[in-house]
Amino acid sequence: MGQGPTITTIAQRAGVSIASVSRVLNGLPTRQETERKVLAAAEELGYVRNAVARSLKSRRTHQVAFAMADVGNPAYLAMLREIQPVLKAAGYRLVLHSTDAVVADEIEVLHSLGERYVDGLIMVPLRVTEAHLAMLASARAPVVIIGSVPEGTPVDNVRADSRTGVRLALDHLHALGRRRIGLVNGPLDTVPGAARGAAYREALGALGLPYDEELVEIGDFYRAEGGRAVATLLDRVPDLDALMCANDLIALGALDVLRAAGRRVPRDVAVVGMDDTDLAAASWPSLSSVSLGSAERGRAAAELLLDRLRHGEREPRLVTVPPHLVVRASTGRAGAEEPRGDAP
Amino acid sequence: MGQGPTITTIAQRAGVSIASVSRVLNGLPTRQETERKVLAAAEELGYVRNAVARSLKSRRTHQVAFAMADVGNPAYLAMLREIQPVLKAAGYRLVLHSTDAVVADEIEVLHSLGERYVDGLIMVPLRVTEAHLAMLASARAPVVIIGSVPEGTPVDNVRADSRTGVRLALDHLHALGRRRIGLVNGPLDTVPGAARGAAYREALGALGLPYDEELVEIGDFYRAEGGRAVATLLDRVPDLDALMCANDLIALGALDVLRAAGRRVPRDVAVVGMDDTDLAAASWPSLSSVSLGSAERGRAAAELLLDRLRHGEREPRLVTVPPHLVVRASTGRAGAEEPRGDAP
Numbered sequence: 204m205g206q207g208p209t210i211t212t213i214a215q216r217a218g219v220s221i222a223s224v225s226r227v228l229n230g231l232p233t234r235q236e237t238e239r240k241v242l243a244a245a246e247e248l249g250y251v252r253n254a255v256a257r258s259l260k261s262r263r264t265h266q267v268a269f270a271m272a273d274v275g276n277p278a279y280l281a282m283l284r285e286i287q288p289v290l291k292a293a294g295y296r297l298v299l300h301s302t303d304a305v306v307a308d309e310i311e312v313l314h315s316l317g318e319r320y321v322d323g324l325i326m327v328p329l330r331v332t333e334a335h336l337a338m339l340a341s342a343r344a345p346v347v348i349i350g351s352v353p354e355g356t357p358v359d360n361v362r363a364d365s366r367t368g369v370r371l372a373l374d375h376l377h378a379l380g381r382r383r384i385g386l387v388n389g390p391l392d393t394v395p396g397a398a399r400g401a402a403y404r405e406a407l408g409a410l411g412l413p414y415d416e417e418l419v420e421i422g423d424f425y426r427a428e429g430g431r432a433v434a435t436l437l438d439r440v441p442d443l444d445a446l447m448c449a450n451d452l453i454a455l456g457a458l459d460v461l462r463a464a465g466r467r468v469p470r471d472v473a474v475v476g477m478d479d480t481d482l483a484a485a486s487w488p489s490l491s492s493v494s495l496g497s498a499e500r501g502r503a504a505a506e507l508l509l510d511r512l513r514h515g516e517r518e519p520r521l522v523t524v525p526p527h528l529v530v531r532a533s534t535g536r537a538g539a540e541e542p543r544g545d546a547p
Numbered sequence: 548m549g550q551g552p553t554i555t556t557i558a559q560r561a562g563v564s565i566a567s568v569s570r571v572l573n574g575l576p577t578r579q580e581t582e583r584k585v586l587a588a589a590e591e592l593g594y595v596r597n598a599v600a601r602s603l604k605s606r607r608t609h610q611v612a613f614a615m616a617d618v619g620n621p622a623y624l625a626m627l628r629e630i631q632p633v634l635k636a637a638g639y640r641l642v643l644h645s646t647d648a649v650v651a652d653e654i655e656v657l658h659s660l661g662e663r664y665v666d667g668l669i670m671v672p673l674r675v676t677e678a679h680l681a682m683l684a685s686a687r688a689p690v691v692i693i694g695s696v697p698e699g700t701p702v703d704n705v706r707a708d709s710r711t712g713v714r715l716a717l718d719h720l721h722a723l724g725r726r727r728i729g730l731v732n733g734p735l736d737t738v739p740g741a742a743r744g745a746a747y748r749e750a751l752g753a754l755g756l757p758y759d760e761e762l763v764e765i766g767d768f769y770r771a772e773g774g775r776a777v778a779t780l781l782d783r784v785p786d787l788d789a790l791m792c793a794n795d796l797i798a799l800g801a802l803d804v805l806r807a808a809g810r811r812v813p814r815d816v817a818v819v820g821m822d823d824t825d826l827a828a829a830s831w832p833s834l835s836s837v838s839l840g841s842a843e844r845g846r847a848a849a850e851l852l853l854d855r856l857r858h859g860e861r862e863p864r865l866v867t868v869p870p871h872l873v874v875r876a877s878t879g880r881a882g883a884e885e886p887r888g889d890a891p
Contacts, residue, residue, distance in 0.1 A: 210554065210569045222565045246786070249661065266664075267640070275628045284619045287645050292595045297665070300642045302629050315592070320640070455829055462831075475763075485799055487806075487831035 208248035217244035227444040231311075264285040264322055267508060270300035270312045279327060282349065282501030286325060289505035289509040295322070304329055313338035313346070318351035323512055325349065325504045330394055333355075336378065346505045351394070359507040361522045363495040365395060365477070368526035369402035372493050374448055375528055377410050381445035381473055384412070385409075387432050387457060388449045389424040399449045399477070418443065422453065429453030433460045435523035444472060445534075451476035451483050454490050458533070474533040488532035551843065552592035563590035608666055611852060614644035614656045621795075621824035623671060625695065626845030630669060633849035640668070648673055657682035657690070667856055669848045674738055675700075688741040689855040691848045695738070703851040705866045707839040709739060709821070712870035713746035714753065714793055716819040716837050719872055721754050725789035725817055728756070731776050732793045732799060735766040740765075743793045743821070762787065766797065773797030788816060789878075795820035795827050798834050802877070818877040821836045832876035840868035 214221045215241040227232045227241040267290050271279040289296050298321055302308035310329050313335070316324060323345040331352050339346060339358050347359040373514055376384050384405045389396040404414050417440055422432030429452060436443065437460065448454035454476030457466060466472050468488055476483055479494035503522045511517070558565040559886040570577045571585040587795030611634050615623040629742065631641050642665055646652035655674050657679070660668060667689040672679055675696050683690060683702050691703040720728050730747045733740040742864045748758050761784055766776030773796060781804065792798035801811060810816050813831055820827055823838035855861070 211566070218605070222564075225565055225569075256769055256823070274631050275624070280619070283643075287618050287643065288647075291645065297643045299627075299631065299643045303632075457890040458831070480828040482825065485829045487802070542869060 208245070213241060213244045213248060216248060217241050220266045260352055264320060265295055266298050266300040266321045267295045268300055268312065268321045268324045269326075270302055270309065270324065272302055272304045272329055273461065274299070274301045277482065278478050278495075278497045281480070281497035282327070282504070285498045286505045287502035287508070289502060293509050295509075295518070302329075306330070309544055310334050310338055313342060316343040316346075320344065323347070323508045325508055345508060347508045347511075349500050349504050353480060357461070357519055359504075359511060359520050359522075361500045361507065363500060364526055365398050365493075365495055366402040366405070368477065368493040368495055368528075369399055369447065370406040371526060371528040372477075372491075373403070373406040373410060375530065375534060376445040376447070376473055376475065376490070377412070379445075379469075379473060379534060382412065383418065383440065383443040384445040384447060385420065385436050385440065385443045386416045386447050387429055387436065387453050388419065388421050388450070389453070392420060393424075395424075396450065403447060422456075424450050424452060426452045426456040426459070429458045430456030433457045434464075437461075437464060437466070445471060446474045448474065448476050451478050451480045451490060454492070454533070455482060455486055458490070459481060469532070469534050475528075476513070476533075479529050483531065484531070486533075488535075491531045491534040492529050493526055494529055495526050499524045549683050553588070553702065557588045557592060558586060560592060561585050582860065589752075593652065599793045608644040608664055609639055610642050610665045611639045612642040612644055612654065612656070612665045612668045613670075614646055614668065616646055616648045616673055618645045619641070621826065622822050622839075622841045625824070625841035626671070626848070629842045629845035630849045632844060633853070636804060637853050639853075646673075650674075650676060650678070654678050654682055655852060657686060660687045660690075663687065667691070669845075669852055672757075677733075679789070683746050691852045691855075693844050695846050701863055702865050703848075703855060703866075705844045705848045705851065705868065707844060708867055708870055709837075709839055710746040710749070711741055712821065712837040712839055712872075714750040715870060715872040716821075716835075717747070717754060719835070719874065719878060720789040720791070720817055720819065721756070722879060723789075723817060726756065726791040726847050727762065727784065727787040728791060729762045729780050729787045730781065730791050730793070731763065731773055731797050732763065733797070735765060737768075766798060766800075769795050770796045770800040770803070772800070774800030774804045777801045778808075781805075790816060790818045792818065795822050795824045795834060795836055798877070799826060799830055800838070802830060802834070803831070813876070813878050817833060820877075823873050827873070827875065830877075832879075835875045835878040836873050837870055838873055839870050843868045 210221055210224045214224045219240055220238055223233060223237050223523040224241050227238050267285060269286055273279065290297050292427060300312050302312065321344060327349045339356055347361065349361045350359050351362055354356065358404045364388045373384060388400050391397050393398055407414050420436040422428040422431040429448065433446065433456060446457050448457055454474055457474050460466055461472055468474055476492040479492040483492040503524060507520060507522065554565055554568045558568045563581055563584055567577060567581050568585050571582050604860040613627060613630055617623065634641050644656050646656065665688060669691045671693040680700060683700055689757055691705065693705045695704065695705050695706055717728060732744050735741050735744055751758050764776040766772040773792065777800060790801050792801055798818055801818050805812050805816055818834065820834045820836040823836040827834040827836040847868060851864060851866065
């Protein structure tokens with residue numbers, strides 16, 4: 204790519220000292236005539252259009268990073284779809300980090316803010332460790348965390364409310380007359396697993412239904428594992444009439460297993476997923492699902508970061524995005540069936 | 548974020564001239580003692596860890612851009628999922644550009660390579676205009692194009708082969724005994740629409756089947772429009788026994804309409820989609836689909852770019868990724884049905 208213009212070649216072209224070029228490019232006071240010469244030379248040499256020079260001058264990179272665990276996860280993609288245009292409209296490029304669900308990678312992303320390659324960071328940590336908190340307290344650029352952080356953490360924060368989300372789903376199933384409502388959850392040592400398990404128990408209580416641990420089965424947040432957990436649950440509790448699934452992939456696994464077992468959805472068993480991904484509308488029957496507002500959380504995070512970049516220091520803000528239930532065929536009222544497709 | 552170290556403060560700390568600092572940071576020959584002093588001062592001031600400074604020094608940004616039309620499109624996401632880890636493993640950050648299907652945005656991305664904020668670019672243009680070719684001929688950084696470019700364009704190029712893909716699908720449907728095979732296509736003035744239309748006609752010829760324009764319906768590349776086109780086609784040709792759909796969203800629309808019309812899939816009508824997105828496996832019946840190798844194309848593009856960044860000038864390369872057919876339930880052999888689910 205050849206040798207680009209440098210502070211030295213600009214000084215030669217402008218007929219001024221290297222120190223003068225440095226002063227101008229760093230925005231320090233300079234004689235007007237000197238400044239004019241330097242900027243003219245820099246422009247002739249293409250230096251003004253150079254992001255590196257602009258960055259040296261303004262300490263701004265016009266870049267923002269988004270860090271999440273897995274670029275293939277639909278919930279993160281829903282965030283990305285909103286973050287990207289908001290930042291683009293404000294003149295920022297988006298740098299994407301996928302941390303592969305490795306905490307050390309997240310810490311490295313926070314650490315690398317010291318390199319000043321971005322003006323700010325939006326991060327969705329898997330869980331918030333002591334190392335995270337230490338890095339956040341000394342972050343070299345503004346950070347917005349999507350997820351829960353302890354009170355007093357000096358960053359803007361955007362949260363979902365899965366507790367209310369589970370409550371919405373169970374209220375809906377209860378209103379449909381379902382009373383034997385199973386929970387198929389992911390591991391309890393994950394933040395969402397623990398939160399959804401507790402929310403299920405609480406929501407049952409609010410509805411006056413007993414908590415029965417027989418009705419709870421733990422698998423993992425994937426389709427095949429979710430399906431296996433549902434099969435186990437069906438064997439143990441043949442009379443269950445509804446399933447609350449901790450995400451949409453588990454719910455797709457539930458549909459597979461119920462179909463194979465000859466249980467009709469929703470007539471025999473109503474099914475609700477969580478996250479309201481694109482897969483929910485594509486499945487058949489289409490899947491009722493609790494939206495935790497991934498898109499809205501992404502947009503809120505981008506807007507908080509832009510506000511911080513524009514206005515500098517201020518008190519950290521917390522935005523909680525309310526959930527909503529999207530009702531589709533998997534909990535539709537029974538008895539009004541469409542003609543059936545077949546499958547081999 | 549305060550005033551960071553500058554070339555001036557480094558010169559003060561090192562006790563050398565600003566010109567000397569500039570020479571060292573630009574990698575020009577300098578007395579060893581001067582270089583040592585400058586690098587020590589720069590490190591003490593945190594300047595060495597600054598990506599901007601590193602970039603000024605090495606003319607490398609350790610960033611690569613990926614530009615595509617729409618961050619929500621599953622085919623681009625499949626590419627992104629492969630591109631990201633390949634670049635990450637090689638120490639590059641990924642900058643994401645979504646051009647919103649606007650040619651001017653693509654040209655702007657190519658133009659902005661002059662700002663040297665990335666070391667290279669992977670782009671999926673919607674179509675390649677004269678303006679693209681002019682920018683590509685004078686690009687300030689290596690570019691890999693995913694899509695077709697005219698012969699002689701001085702960039703590395705990765706292509707799909709939808710012609711062979713359509714052929715694979717029609718061979719499969721023919722082998723299943725289907726002879727009235729409809730095509731539901733997107734607009735013919737798009738590159739994929741034109742290519743898939745021509746490939747359908749050619750594949751029929753190779754199978755000894757007549758081309759019947761009654762069997763072709765044009766809609767758009769979305770589910771609802773695809774479904775409407777299928778409904779029109781079914782009205783006109785009630786005896787069709789298979790549908791080749793120009794993408795998976797059209798095929799999902801076809802499943803909706805066939806189900807509503809009481810036509811069983813695949814017994815009455817077999818359905819094949821294209822692109823093999825995540826939606827194909829999530830639908831029910833699951834959807835047979837032609838994979839055009841989005842993931843493989845993304846990986847090939849990332850590897851071509853890394854090779855170019857490592858080895859500099861060489862002849863442009865062309866990689867064509869072969870398609871493959873993923874057979875699922877929507878073309879499975881009839882007569883071996885699973886128990887049915889129901890839907891309201």
